[in-house]
Amino acid sequence: GQFWLNLAHARIHSDDFQGAIAPLERVLALRQEFPPDTMTRLTGCHARLGDGTAALDWLDRAVAGGHRDLASLAEADDFESIRTVPRFREIVGLVDDSGDMSRDDAWRFDLRFAVREIKRRAYAPFGELTEPEFDAAVERIDNAIPGLTDPQVIIELMKLVRRLNDGHGRVRPSKDRDDLQRAVPLQFFLFEEGLFVTAAATEHESLLGAEVLAIGDHGLDAVIAAFEPVIARDNESAQWFHACLPSYLGESSVLHALGLIPESDRIPYTVRTMTGDIQTITIEANATWPAWKLREAFPYPDGWRFLPETLTGEVPRYLQNADLPFWFQALPETRTLYFQFNQVRDAATESLAEVADRLFATIDAGHVERLVIDMRWNSGGNTFKEKPLLHQIIAHRKVNRRGALFVIIGRDTFSAAQNGVNFLSHHSEAIFVGEPTGSSPSFIGETSYFELPHSKTVMNISDLRWVGTWPGDRRIWIPPTLYAPPTFAMYHQNRDPALEAIDAFNEHLPGR
Numbered sequence: 001g002q003f004w005l006n007l008a009h010a011r012i013h014s015d016d017f018q019g020a021i022a023p024l025e026r027v028l029a030l031r032q033e034f035p036p037d038t039m040t041r042l043t044g045c046h047a048r049l050g051d052g053t054a055a056l057d058w059l060d061r062a063v064a065g066g067h068r069d070l071a072s073l074a075e076a077d078d079f080e081s082i083r084t085v086p087r088f089r090e091i092v093g094l095v096d097d098s099g100d101m102s103r104d105d106a107w108r109f110d111l112r113f114a115v116r117e118i119k120r121r122a123y124a125p126f127g128e129l130t131e132p133e134f135d136a137a138v139e140r141i142d143n144a145i146p147g148l149t150d151p152q153v154i155i156e157l158m159k160l161v162r163r164l165n166d167g168h169g170r171v172r173p174s175k176d177r178d179d180l181q182r183a184v185p186l187q188f189f190l191f192e193e194g195l196f197v198t199a200a201a202t203e204h205e206s207l208l209g210a211e212v213l214a215i216g217d218h219g220l221d222a223v224i225a226a227f228e229p230v231i232a233r234d235n236e237s238a239q240w241f242h243a244c245l246p247s248y249l250g251e252s253s254v255l256h257a258l259g260l261i262p263e264s265d266r267i268p269y270t271v272r273t274m275t276g277d278i279q280t281i282t283i284e285a286n287a288t289w290p291a292w293k294l295r296e297a298f299p300y301p302d303g304w305r306f307l308p309e310t311l312t313g314e315v316p317r318y319l320q321n322a323d324l325p326f327w328f329q330a331l332p333e334t335r336t337l338y339f340q341f342n343q344v345r346d347a348a349t350e351s352l353a354e355v356a357d358r359l360f361a362t363i364d365a366g367h368v369e370r371l372v373i374d375m376r377w378n379s380g381g382n383t384f385k386e387k388p389l390l391h392q393i394i395a396h397r398k399v400n401r402r403g404a405l406f407v408i409i410g411r412d413t414f415s416a417a418q419n420g421v422n423f424l425s426h427h428s429e430a431i432f433v434g435e436p437t438g439s440s441p442s443f444i445g446e447t448s449y450f451e452l453p454h455s456k457t458v459m460n461i462s463d464l465r466w467v468g469t470w471p472g473d474r475r476i477w478i479p480p481t482l483y484a485p486p487t488f489a490m491y492h493q494n495r496d497p498a499l500e501a502i503d504a505f506n507e508h509l510p511g512r
Helices: 002-013 017-030 035-048 052-064 070-075 077-082 086-092 103-121 131-147 150-162 202-207 220-227 239-248 252-257 291-295 352-365 387-395 416-427 497-507
Strands: 170-172 186-191 194-200 211-215 266-272 278-284 326-331 336-341 370-374 405-409 431-434 442-444 449-451 458-460 465-467
Touching (some): 035 077, 052 086, 070 086, 150 170, 370 497
Parallel strands (some): 336 370, 370 405
Antiparallel strands (some): 194 211, 211 266, 326 336, 442 465
């Protein structure tokens, strides 16, 4: 297959488009590459040869087959001869920019476009709903559009995506819509005891450590129930739901669209402060720190106050450098090497493969008896970057043995990180600590974003299923052997429940 692809490339580069067609058809038959990519190359060859009908037929097949990047198709130089043809514009989702379409008709166009993309992209679009049930849900949204606000239409799209069992499924408003990006300057976390404020802009520092009892007139349980049909996940557990939920609880447009608060630009919270006082405070939401940017600023944005930094004692390691992809530190008192692995990607100055070499060189050179890999904040990245690290773990019997290798997991352990945990559960002696993972061992998930043409609403629909252990693995998560969930009781003492559980476990190992 690769030889046919090489031949096709050579002929295309020499402008022999006719000669490239037969090799590309062999590539397609052998599935040497992603079939829609081959179909796109065939589109280009026919377009260059002036055969618009054949070009559009191949383009239609490429898009129907799941081609991910419609924007690249719309701009491809190879398609210059067919770009103005109405059928081409329809296939790639180009719209008339004249502005003559009404607001309701624009949303209806976007809804139809979203449905087309879901049906052609989704790995299993009808896993929970049958196609007639799905179409009936779409029709209900279409009929309701005149009576819905823009945020409410987006909520309805989120509910539709929620039924795909795709934890990577996303529906987010355009970043150009400041009115839909407003958020209050607070960070929340859902602990075992409830929802608490963990970080705040300086003007709201007094709310640090406060427990949120209600939003608007709705108690926390009612608020959580309102979001249950909205937030996408890939399994029946609440783990990923609990990971995602707190960021939405500061978004005024979302809370207003769900009918939880009376106004779209401010949020009333009823809280119990650290001193025990119960008070209701209304906080204005703004676009200074929009919701999407807050999600990228974990555990808190620069200039804000962070609860652990205001408490007695050192901030626990798991909260010290959570914004870095990875870092490690030796703990001589317990002969432990602590490796925090937060993102499956390379850092700006060091690749994941390079840090793996440095990590195990430290293990080989020093008095290290135990490796702790902390993946509780790792929500993924590029699975293929993990291989060098995973191979090193398996090969090093010094730490790949019972009682010497611990992996901390949690609700944010997701996507590519879930794949890494799957691998370690199957091929290493790792003991898992913390709380269950956010993904299932076998899950639908992939990053494949696109925009709705009129509203510029951003969506992600996954077209892959990852099978990380064995075909019959139907678990909803990978659970810990040592259960150490995040509690506010330990958090506000600057203690790490997972690391303490590991220390306690080692004290009771035979021979110690």
